[in-house]
Amino acid sequence: LKILVSVNEFSDFIADLTKSSSICLEAHGDDPDPMRANLVGIAISLSQKTEAFYIPLFNAEQELTKNEVLTRIQPHMENLPVIGHDLNHTLTLLANNGVNPSTVKVSFDTLIAAHLAGQKNYNLKPLIFNRLNIEVLELNELTGTGKKQIPYSSVPLENLANYSAANVTNIRKLEYALKEDLKKQNLHEYNDKYTIPAISVLVQMQVNGITVDQAKLEELNTEITTEIALAQKAAFDAVGHEFNINSPSQLSDLLFNEIKLPPGRRTQSGYSTDAAVLENLRSVHPVIDPILRHRELSKLKSTYVDALPDYINPHTKRIHTTYNQAGSATGRLASSEPNLQNIPIRTALGLRVREAFVPQVRSDWTLLSADYSQIDLRALAHLSQDPALLAAFENDEDIHSSTASLIYGVPISEVTRDMRRLAKVMNFGVAYGLSAFGISQQTELSREEGAQFIESYFSTYSQVKNYLDSTINIAKEKGYVETLLGRRRYVPELKSPIYPVRQAGERIAVNMPVQGTSADIINEAMVKIQNELNRNSLNSKM
Numbered sequence: 001l002k003i004l005v006s007v008n009e010f011s012d013f014i015a016d017l018t019k020s021s022s023i024c025l026e027a028h029g030d031d032p033d034p035m036r037a038n039l040v041g042i043a044i045s046l047s048q049k050t051e052a053f054y055i056p057l058f059n060a061e062q063e064l065t066k067n068e069v070l071t072r073i074q075p076h077m078e079n080l081p082v083i084g085h086d087l088n089h090t091l092t093l094l095a096n097n098g099v100n101p102s103t104v105k106v107s108f109d110t111l112i113a114a115h116l117a118g119q120k121n122y123n124l125k126p127l128i129f130n131r132l133n134i135e136v137l138e139l140n141e142l143t144g145t146g147k148k149q150i151p152y153s154s155v156p157l158e159n160l161a162n163y164s165a166a167n168v169t170n171i172r173k174l175e176y177a178l179k180e181d182l183k184k185q186n187l188h189e190y191n192d193k194y195t196i197p198a199i200s201v202l203v204q205m206q207v208n209g210i211t212v213d214q215a216k217l218e219e220l221n222t223e224i225t226t227e228i229a230l231a232q233k234a235a236f237d238a239v240g241h242e243f244n245i246n247s248p249s250q251l252s253d254l255l256f257n258e259i260k261l262p263p264g265r266r267t268q269s270g271y272s273t274d275a276a277v278l279e280n281l282r283s284v285h286p287v288i289d290p291i292l293r294h295r296e297l298s299k300l301k302s303t304y305v306d307a308l309p310d311y312i313n314p315h316t317k318r319i320h321t322t323y324n325q326a327g328s329a330t331g332r333l334a335s336s337e338p339n340l341q342n343i344p345i346r347t348a349l350g351l352r353v354r355e356a357f358v359p360q361v362r363s364d365w366t367l368l369s370a371d372y373s374q375i376d377l378r379a380l381a382h383l384s385q386d387p388a389l390l391a392a393f394e395n396d397e398d399i400h401s402s403t404a405s406l407i408y409g410v411p412i413s414e415v416t417r418d419m420r421r422l423a424k425v426m427n428f429g430v431a432y433g434l435s436a437f438g439i440s441q442q443t444e445l446s447r448e449e450g451a452q453f454i455e456s457y458f459s460t461y462s463q464v465k466n467y468l469d470s471t472i473n474i475a476k477e478k479g480y481v482e483t484l485l486g487r488r489r490y491v492p493e494l495k496s497p498i499y500p501v502r503q504a505g506e507r508i509a510v511n512m513p514v515q516g517t518s519a520d521i522i523n524e525a526m527v528k529i530q531n532e533l534n535r536n537s538l539n540s541k542m
Contacts, residue, residue: 001165003157004055006063010072013044013053017076020046022107024083024168024175027090028139028160030058030152033337034093035206035313035320039066040152042073043164045172052165058153070098081107085124085171088325091203101203102534110171112195113178115326116187118480118490122326128170131177136166190486195325198523201530201542202323202333208541209318210340212308216356221305224349228297234290245294248273254287261285276441300344304353311338329489330512331519372522374399377427379517383484384467388460400424406460407453426457430464433507468510475509483516 004010017023024045029037040058057066077099084090087109095101114122114131121127128134142155142163152160182188236242239259244250252270256263261284264277271277275295281288311319319338327334335341343357344350359365372378377399381389392402397412404415404423425442426434439450458465472494475481480490489512493505526542533540 001161002051002053003161004053004064007068010055010064010069014072014076016046016049017044017073017080020048020076020080022047022081022083023076024172025077025090026084026164026167026171027093028152028164029093029096033320034089035096035209035316037093037096039070039093039097041160041164042069043161043168045165045168052168054161054164056157056161066097070094074099074103078103078105081105083108083110083171083175085110085127085167085174087111087199088203088206088323091200092206092322095203095207101200101207102530104200106196106199108175108179109196109199110174110178112199112325113182113191114174116191116195116487117178117181117185118488124167124171127174132170132173134170136170137163139163185488186486187488194485194520194523194527197527197531198325201527202325204530205542206320206322209313209316209320211318211358211360212312213356213358213361214309214312216352217305217308220349220352220356221301224297224301224305227349228294228301231290231294231297235287235294238285238287238290245291246298251291255281255285259285259287296347297349300347300349300353304343308338308353308356329508330515331483331487331523332515333519333523372518375518375521376514379484379514379521380430380464380467383513383517384461384464386461386463386467389464400427403427403457403460407456422453426453430457430461430468432511433503471513472506472509475505481509481512483513483520485517485520487516487520489516 002009002013004013026043027039028041030040031037038058040056042055042057043052044055045052055064055069056062057064057069082105087106091099091101091104091106110127111122111124114127119127119130121130125136125138128136140149142159143149143152179188182191232245235245239254243254249269251273255261255273256271261281263271264280265272275292278288278292282292308319311321313320319340321335321340322337324334324336325331327336333341343354345354357367359367374393377389378393380386381393388406389399392399398420400420400423401412401415403426404410404419405412407423408415408419410419422443422445425439429438429442434454436447436450436454439445439453440447443450445453471481475491476494479492479494480488482488489508491505491509491512493501493508496502496505530542532538533542
């Protein structure tokens with residue numbers, strides 16, 4: 001380990017860097033949120049050196065400045081393959097401190113590779129232990145946690161440097177091990193072509209962020225607060241007295257003991273008052289509607305209207321979410337802090353939350369939203385090669401009306417809203433292993449009617465049934481399933497001695513190729529769009 005604190009030491013390091021065939025790096029900031037963090041240190045491992053280098057940047061009085069370090073390192077990050085663990089976080093942190101992420105030559109990410117290779121735990125410490133049998137420290141073992149947590153600047157420099165140097169040294173070893181894993185699974189080309197290019201694209205999206213019009217949210221907050229009070233009053237009026245509408249136990253006592261409504265399933269604390277139970281009671285008593293309305297509005301207020309302003313970055317005045325490529329087993333992106341993939345659209349007030357997201361407040365910029373139509377069902381049609389499903393898409397028919405028409409044996413023009421609604425439940429549920437019980441929970445059909453509906457569906461789309469059955473059989477034989485582009489998910493649940501676990505494994509087996517193929521297609525499109533924006537030096541941003 002060499003700690004670089006002087007200009008001369010750093011210049012010698014840059015000379016070594018020019019001779020390296022790759023650069024493995026790890027960066028740390030003084031805040032868990034990389035878009036709010038100041039850079040406090042960089043650890044680097046070079047291909048031809050056994051020692052690692054650590055550059056501390058948290059001391060304002062030191063000889064090396066952050067700007068000088070980043071200015072001299074960036075050209076090498078553009079020319080040399082860059083390796084790291086969770087490069088999304090590293091590059092977002094560096095971007096927030098002046099590095100252009102779009103020009104970094106991302107080569108390999110051990111976190112993403114471990115996820116792709118089917119590792120159960122791809123956090124750095126357990127990954128190093130599981131793959132290399134080496135014990136390393138967690139960062140919080142140096143800084144502490146909670147009230148006892150200390151800032152980076154208070155951690156002895158040598159301890160911080162040793163921790164970071166061990167990480168970049170072991171990340172290089174992990175790179176070799178995980179590349180072998182990917183080659184054995186025929187995933188190395190997929191990783192190079194689809195996964196790696198997405199990293200810098202996601203970083204650019206995170207850094208771009210999005211503006212929230214706080215005035216619109218404040219106006220909406222006033223309206224929702226009034227609506228919540230009205231819903232609560234309506235609930236009180238329906239039973240003739242006040243009660244704690246936010247207490248599940250009091251609500252259970254009111255509905256099932258006082259009013260004597262038919263109870264649903266029982267929990268440890270009494271009869272359940274969850275949404276599914278209350279939905280089934282809507283037509284039974286007038287108190288149910290305002291209770292559900294109160295819940296919907298309260299969640300909208302607490303989850304979005306009250307919470308979103310806290311995520312606004314004080315420097316950029318924008319919200320910067322984190323997109324996680326390893327956040328779901330199917331390969332779909334996950335969004336967190338905040339989750340921007342879950343903004344409500346089903347209600348008028350929910351749409352108002354979405355409308356608060358703007359390109360810039362009072363500007364002539366426009367938000368353009370693009371999406372694939374029924375992408376999961378299109379993926380299912382391609383994977384199954386079912387003639388009826390393919391024909392519906394080729395003829396540009398409404399897929400749910402087309403399904404209803406075939407199941408009920410009526411022309412599309414005679415399909416009712418209820419017919420289409422039931423067909424929609426089945427279309428979206430089939431790739432998730434929807435059962436007769438599941439249909440009975442989502443519709444007014446009984447389990448028996450749900451079973452008949454499933455039978456009718458599969459007699460209509462017989463090749464879909466054959467595809468799902470063969471997918472489960474292949475998963476049992478090989479131990480994994482694949483997307484159209486070859487990304488795998490291992491399904492050990494299929495070998496469980498416990499029947500419900502095996503059932504869950506079958507649902508995973510049929511769901512992953514469909515959802516995963518959709519995710520692959522969207523991922524590739526996202527990369528192509530960003531490449532086009534960069535190539536043409538366009539001002540538009542994702």
